[in-house]
Amino acid sequence: MSETSPQLIDGSQLIFYLQRINRLAQKLSGCFDPEAIANCITNGLIENFDCVFARIWLVEADAKSLRLVASSGLSTRTNGEFARVAMGSYKVGKIAQNRVSFLSNNLVEEPWVKDRDWAIANKIQGFAGYPLTVGDRVVGVLAAFSQRAMAAEFLEVLQSLCTTIAVALEMAFKYQQAQQNWQSSAITQVFHQLSLSDQLACLLNSVRITLVGTEQVLPLSVSNIVLQVADVLKPMDCISCKLIYREDTVDLEALISAPGSSQVKLQDTLSTQFKQLKPTFACLGGTLQSQTDSHQKVIQIRLTIPYQASSSPQTSLLSEREQEILTLLAQGLRDRDIAVHLIISESTVKFHINNAVKKLKAQTRFQALYKVMVNGWIE
Numbered sequence: 378m379s380e381t382s383p384q385l386i387d388g389s390q391l392i393f394y395l396q397r398i399n400r401l402a403q404k405l406s407g408c409f410d411p412e413a414i415a416n417c418i419t420n421g422l423i424e425n426f427d428c429v430f431a432r433i434w435l436v437e438a439d440a441k442s443l444r445l446v447a448s449s450g451l452s453t454r455t456n457g458e459f460a461r462v463a464m465g466s467y468k469v470g471k472i473a474q475n476r477v478s479f480l481s482n483n484l485v486e487e488p489w490v491k492d493r494d495w496a497i498a499n500k501i502q503g504f505a506g507y508p509l510t511v512g513d514r515v516v517g518v519l520a521a522f523s524q525r526a527m528a529a530e531f532l533e534v535l536q537s538l539c540t541t542i543a544v545a546l547e548m549a550f551k552y553q554q555a556q557q558n559w560q561s562s563a564i565t566q567v568f569h570q571l572s573l574s575d576q577l578a579c580l581l582n583s584v585r586i587t588l589v590g591t592e593q594v595l596p597l598s599v600s601n602i603v604l605q606v607a608d609v610l611k612p613m614d615c616i617s618c619k620l621i622y623r624e625d626t627v628d629l630e631a632l633i634s635a636p637g638s639s640q641v642k643l644q645d646t647l648s649t650q651f652k653q654l655k656p657t658f659a660c661l662g663g664t665l666q667s668q669t670d671s672h673q674k675v676i677q678i679r680l681t682i683p684y685q686a687s688s689s690p691q692t693s694l695l696s697e698r699e700q701e702i703l704t705l706l707a708q709g710l711r712d713r714d715i716a717v718h719l720i721i722s723e724s725t726v727k728f729h730i731n732n733a734v735k736k737l738k739a740q741t742r743f744q745a746l747y748k749v750m751v752n753g754w755i756e
Contacts, residue, residue, distance in 0.1 A: 485502075
């Protein structure tokens with residue numbers, strides 16, 4: 378670390394610098410834009426002090442590099458050679474990595490200076506580089522240059538200003554994250570309030586959606602699998618999509634443009650994507666098919682999922698005993714254990730389970746159990 382030569386602090390000069398620093402810090406009040414905060418500081422250092430050049434870098438989200446966001450004075454460019462600095466590289470990267478301030482009043486003689494000719498041409502003498510830290514974490518780096526030796530009083534108050542800057546930046550980061558979380562939550566909430574056909578229209582916004590039949594309120598598990606299939610179709614050249622409500626099934630039919638040259642690749646992609654969804658299809662008793670038309674130009678997709686067209690909760694279809702047995706089954710009990718627990722015969726347990734499977738239009742007891750569990754119909 379390079380140090381300035383020892384100087385005695387002038388009390389009146391220190392007060393002068395403190396007043397100016399306080400006025401600059403007050404401008405940050407209510408600002409929640411990190412780049413605006415950085416620009417306010419670098420501009421203030423040029424306008425109110427002897428600095429001829431000031432810059433601020435912010436640490437990137439991956440904490441592996443810094444991004445130049447504010448530059449005032451000799452250059453206002455933020456897209457030049459030092460626009461991105463790797464952590465630990467150059468003096469800026471080392472200040473961030475080691476959290477050590479660096480001060481010099483003889484910059485041109487420093488061995489680490491990359492462009493000595495620039496420093497000489499601009500008569501740069503003083504340099505101050507400070508890490509902007511919150512606790513033990515660095516959020517950025519401030520660098521200031523002057524054509525005269527930097528006064529001890531100025532360096533004293535500049536260090537205090539860096540603390541204020543770091544806190545203001547941290548608050549701005551948290552505010553922006555909260556805004557993003559709120560917007561994401563609000564968008565998600567609005568999306569889930571839409572009907573399934575409107576949700577499909579949002580996901581496949583460039584595809585013509587056709588609704589056939591009267592739209593029903595579907596179990597969440599059924600809606601989710603339809604939307605998952607639509608999500609697979611989203612990046613593809615989907616020509617059209619139909620959502621069809623039948624008496625006891627909901628179908629999703631889609632056509633994907635697939636010229637001969639891309640036919641095999643698209644089929645492989647669909648096969649890979651849909652393979653991950655097959656366990657869910659099986660649990661819900663649904664089917665998913667894809668086939669190529671006779672002209673080898675279009676791939677046809679058809680998803681069929683059974684559902685109960687009822688406005689009342691589906692648990693009303695089950696008797697109290699059936700719900701009781703399914704609850705115990707969900708807890709991992711075997712048929713004979715359930716029989717002992719309820720003081721009934723094992724054959725009676727099997728009878729009630731089979732009856733529940735039929736009522737729920739499931740193919741196996743595990744499909745029935747899955748349906749009631751994902752929809753919260755049993756505890």
